[in-house]
Amino acid sequence: xxxxxxxxxxxxxxxxxxxxxxxxxxxxxxxxxxxxxxxxxxxxxxxxxxxxxxxxxxxxxxxxxxxxxxxxxxxxxxxxxxxxxxxxxxxxxxxxxxxxxxxxxxxxxxxxxxxxxxxxxxxxxxxxxxxxxxxxxxxxxxxxxxxxxxxxxxxxxxxxxxxxxxxxxxxxxxxxxxxxxxxxxxxxxxxxxxxxxxxxxxxxxxxxxxxxxxxxxxxxxxxxxxxxxxxxxxxxxxxxxxxxxxxxxxxxxxxxxxxxxxxxxxxxxxxxxxxxxxxxxxxxxxxxxxxxxxxxxxxxxxxxxxxxxxxxxxxxxxxxxxxxxxxxxxxxxxxxxxxxxxxxxxxxxxxxxxxxxxxxxxxxxxxxxxxxxxxxxxxxxxxxxxxxxxxxxxxxxxxxxxxxxxxxxxxxxxxxxxx
Amino acid sequence: xxxxxxxxxxxxxxxxxxxxxxxxxxxxxxxxxxxxxxxxxxxxxxxxxxxxxxxxxxxxxxxxxxxxxxxxxxxxxxxxxxxxxxxxxxxxxxxxxxxxxxxxxxxxxxxxxxxxxxxxxxxxxxxxxxxxxxxxxxxxxxxxxxxxxxxxxxxxxxxxxxxxxxxxxxxxxxxxxxxxxxxxxxxxxxxxxxxxxxxxxxxxxxxxxxxxxxxxxxxxxxxxxxxxxxxxxxxxxxxxxxxxxxxxxxxxxxxxxxxxxxxxxxxxxxxxxxxxxxxxxxxxxxxxxxxxxxxxxxxxxxxxxxxxxxxxxxxxxxxxxxxxxxxxxxxxxxxxxxxxxxxxxxxxxxxxxxxxxxxxxxxxxxxxxxxxxxxxxxxxxxxxxxxxxxxxxxxxxxxxxxxxxxxxxxxxxxxxxxx
Numbered sequence: 001x002x003x004x005x006x007x008x009x010x011x012x013x014x015x016x017x018x019x020x021x022x023x024x025x026x027x028x029x030x031x032x033x034x035x036x037x038x039x040x041x042x043x044x045x046x047x048x049x050x051x052x053x054x055x056x057x058x059x060x061x062x063x064x065x066x067x068x069x070x071x072x073x074x075x076x077x078x079x080x081x082x083x084x085x086x087x088x089x090x091x092x093x094x095x096x097x098x099x100x101x102x103x104x105x106x107x108x109x110x111x112x113x114x115x116x117x118x119x120x121x122x123x124x125x126x127x128x129x130x131x132x133x134x135x136x137x138x139x140x141x142x143x144x145x146x147x148x149x150x151x152x153x154x155x156x157x158x159x160x161x162x163x164x165x166x167x168x169x170x171x172x173x174x175x176x177x178x179x180x181x182x183x184x185x186x187x188x189x190x191x192x193x194x195x196x197x198x199x200x201x202x203x204x205x206x207x208x209x210x211x212x213x214x215x216x217x218x219x220x221x222x223x224x225x226x227x228x229x230x231x232x233x234x235x236x237x238x239x240x241x242x243x244x245x246x247x248x249x250x251x252x253x254x255x256x257x258x259x260x261x262x263x264x265x266x267x268x269x270x271x272x273x274x275x276x277x278x279x280x281x282x283x284x285x286x287x288x289x290x291x292x293x294x295x296x297x298x299x300x301x302x303x304x305x306x307x308x309x310x311x312x313x314x315x316x317x318x319x320x321x322x323x324x325x326x327x328x329x330x331x332x333x334x335x336x337x338x339x340x341x342x343x344x345x346x347x348x349x350x351x352x353x354x355x356x357x358x359x360x361x362x363x364x365x366x367x368x369x370x371x372x373x374x375x376x377x378x379x380x381x382x383x384x385x386x387x388x389x390x391x392x393x394x395x396x397x398x399x400x401x402x403x404x405x406x407x408x409x410x411x412x413x414x415x416x417x418x419x
Numbered sequence: 420x421x422x423x424x425x426x427x428x429x430x431x432x433x434x435x436x437x438x439x440x441x442x443x444x445x446x447x448x449x450x451x452x453x454x455x456x457x458x459x460x461x462x463x464x465x466x467x468x469x470x471x472x473x474x475x476x477x478x479x480x481x482x483x484x485x486x487x488x489x490x491x492x493x494x495x496x497x498x499x500x501x502x503x504x505x506x507x508x509x510x511x512x513x514x515x516x517x518x519x520x521x522x523x524x525x526x527x528x529x530x531x532x533x534x535x536x537x538x539x540x541x542x543x544x545x546x547x548x549x550x551x552x553x554x555x556x557x558x559x560x561x562x563x564x565x566x567x568x569x570x571x572x573x574x575x576x577x578x579x580x581x582x583x584x585x586x587x588x589x590x591x592x593x594x595x596x597x598x599x600x601x602x603x604x605x606x607x608x609x610x611x612x613x614x615x616x617x618x619x620x621x622x623x624x625x626x627x628x629x630x631x632x633x634x635x636x637x638x639x640x641x642x643x644x645x646x647x648x649x650x651x652x653x654x655x656x657x658x659x660x661x662x663x664x665x666x667x668x669x670x671x672x673x674x675x676x677x678x679x680x681x682x683x684x685x686x687x688x689x690x691x692x693x694x695x696x697x698x699x700x701x702x703x704x705x706x707x708x709x710x711x712x713x714x715x716x717x718x719x720x721x722x723x724x725x726x727x728x729x730x731x732x733x734x735x736x737x738x739x740x741x742x743x744x745x746x747x748x749x750x751x752x753x754x755x756x757x758x759x760x761x762x763x764x765x766x767x768x769x770x771x772x773x774x775x776x777x778x779x780x781x782x783x784x785x786x787x788x789x790x791x792x793x794x795x796x797x798x799x800x801x802x803x804x805x806x807x808x809x810x811x812x813x814x815x816x817x818x819x820x821x822x823x824x825x826x827x828x829x830x831x832x833x834x835x836x837x838x
Contacts, residue, residue, distance in 0.1 A: 160592045167589035170582040337634045
């Protein structure tokens with residue numbers, strides 16, 4: 001395939017002929033493209049995803065579509081998101097080694113990335129709905145969030161490198177715009193594409209009547225659009241994580257931008273909390289045990305984040321922020337500075353966590369944890385718990401610094417009939 | 420002058436021959452370059468500034484030097500700062516019409532801007548040292564800060580335009596690096612280029628021993644480098660303002676970058692406070708009156724900022740932040756949101772204010788308000804008041820939202836023997 005060819009979406013039929021010349025793909029699956037088997041498995045909202053199987057192995061070919069797949073070609077979306085996904089993946093691989101699939105090839109014109117086929121990995125959200133446990137999940141995710149947060153910031157990067165990277169990712173306009181609208185704004189008014197479960201109207205009305213809540217949500221949006229602390233994944237939910245029983249990877253960083261250090265871990269915790277609140281519809285006898293396992297993951301993700309962040313602070317603080325000349329070199333412990341930075345991260349994280357819990361039940365893109373519950377009469381009260389806890393997190397974000405307190409709030413709402 | 424010629428510094432002797440072909444200059448001063456009189460008047464740290472006088476008028480030619488003039492060619496500094504100065508001036512002219520000199524010509528290769536000659540304007544700092552008053556100064560500056568803050572942010576700009584502008588100004592690395600080092604870091608350790616007045620050692624030691632203070636200063640630096648809320652002037656002190664008795668303009672925005680909305684007004688207030696604290700060495704009988712006039716300017720700058728910002732909030736809020744669909748369209752007053760944004764601005768402003776008060780007495784670039792006081796025994800106690808008040812502002816920035824409270828603190832320190 002010529003790099004100068006104009007964009008054309010691949011299909012199961014055309015892929016072998018069109019990609020037969022890509023050596024990086026052939027070296028993974030075998031050179032004889034006539035023997036390639038191609039399967040389209042994209043279940044996301046935005047892209048084509050093919051698994052190519054050949055005599056020597058498998059690889060994934062991911063290609064961006066020029067519109068939002070969930071909505072159709074009425075919602076165009078620029079292909080350049082593959083460019084940002086590629087650059088985000090290379091940075092995540094450098095900042096948190098082993099955390100993302102290996103990348104074999106990138107074609108900017110075709111908006112196409114050839115990457116490692118992960119097997120027997122499954123999308124984590126499906127495993128959480130199925131009640132599966134993943135060993136080492138919390139440690140992996142806590143370290144991923146801490147390492148990418150720290151190493152993408154002026155705590156670590158040279159100032160000029162950081163500014164150049166901020167400039168590069170500032171070109172990613174339309175994808176973050178989805179987050180700006182669907183996550184931070186649409187849930188709080190009657191946006192056209194919103195939908196919510198029958199029976200939730202009183203809760204929705206309550207949220208939209210809460211002016212203080214809306215102010216706090218928009219302050220979080222202000223930080224999201226103008227606080228370029230680090231490169232965030234930007235869409236770190238349980239559908240962007242693939243896991244076996246003991247190994248995990250983060251995928252799909254096309255929403256990458258420079259943003260607040262607390263953004264990813266906040267969105268991540270929200271998705272575990274939604275998994276938690278949805279469990280009564282998915283589990284039997286193991287309900288209490290599995291729900292506690294999920295809360296344990298949240299606590300351990302946050303504890304690992306703190307431990308890893310403090311470790312990097314002590315050993316890898318090479319940027320212009322909080323330099324040793326102001327602290328250690330003067331015989332002063334810099335832990336109070338690290339405490340202050342972490343407090344800011346958690347404030348941002350818990351606000352984003354609450355907002356993500358809202359948008360997944362009220363805005364366009366819901367998630368399977370709740371959507372797989374067929375009966376609205378079962379779904380609505382579980383979503384209501386989730387929505388009201390989200391509001392509490394947004395209100396209390398300044399005062400909540402401890403994940404165990406957050407888990408206690410979850411247990412409290414889990415036992416309540418709030419509708 | 421050909422745009423492709425390589426950079427060469429102008430001199431009084433070479434300017435007419437080299438710029439005779441610049442029509443925009445000739446149309447200001449007259450076409451016959453043999454009749455041009457050229458005077459070099461640059462008293463700043465970084466640039467050549469020429470006044471060109473011809474039969475038909477005057478114009479200013481400002482050219483960047485490839486090093487820091489104050490230090491010499493041992494400190495190289497990229498010429499591209501003229502590019503950012505030019506782009507900053509065009510944005511300030513659009514966002515706060517009438518606030519900056521008119522621009523006639525820009526040559527990127529020669530790092531040269533031809534602009535309006537302001538007369539009988541003088542540098543405001545000189546007027547403050549001389550005890551002059553400027554009618555309308557506070558209103559002008561309050562509006563300038565509010566308009567540029569509001570209109571350079573996502574409160575006003577389209578998201579894509581804002582991101583493109585952030586990317587553009589992210590190229591300005593070396594000039595903001597001066598601020599990062601000289602303003603936010605050097606005052607708090609024994610940096611090589613630091614110097615301070617004899618007798619201040621106990622105060623300097625006290626500041627550097629204050630870990631909580633240094634944490635707060637570095638948190639302000641973190642916001643400065645990673646919070647791209649709006650395009651800031653970046654160096655808005657009384658040497659960057661030119662005034663007659665009744666009219667003022669803002670000049671020299673080569674430190675422009677996207678940064679916190681409170682940055683400019685904080686640095687500005689610091690420079691008025693330093694003018695205030697230095698007055699006992701410059702005034703006679705009119706001391707008390709003139710000092711109160713300065714504090715009145717601070718109060719009015721801040722009050723005007725608030726009024727103008729709230730006016731723009733109500734009438735020009737066209738960006739994605741705090742949209743009407745979440746507030747007014749639902750019958751909700753958005754004033755609590757504006758209050759919250761302003762509270763954040765003042766928190767940032769008072770911290771920056773205190774930091775600027777420190778660096779101007781402890782770091783490399785001191786200011787004439789204090790430097791013109793020949794006797795160190797007179798200067799030191801006045802600088803000490805300024806330094807200790809700076810520390811109080813940094814500590815109390817979260818709790819200080821009212822300029823009149825800040826002025827009361829100034830009055831309190833002004834009456835104290837703190838050395």
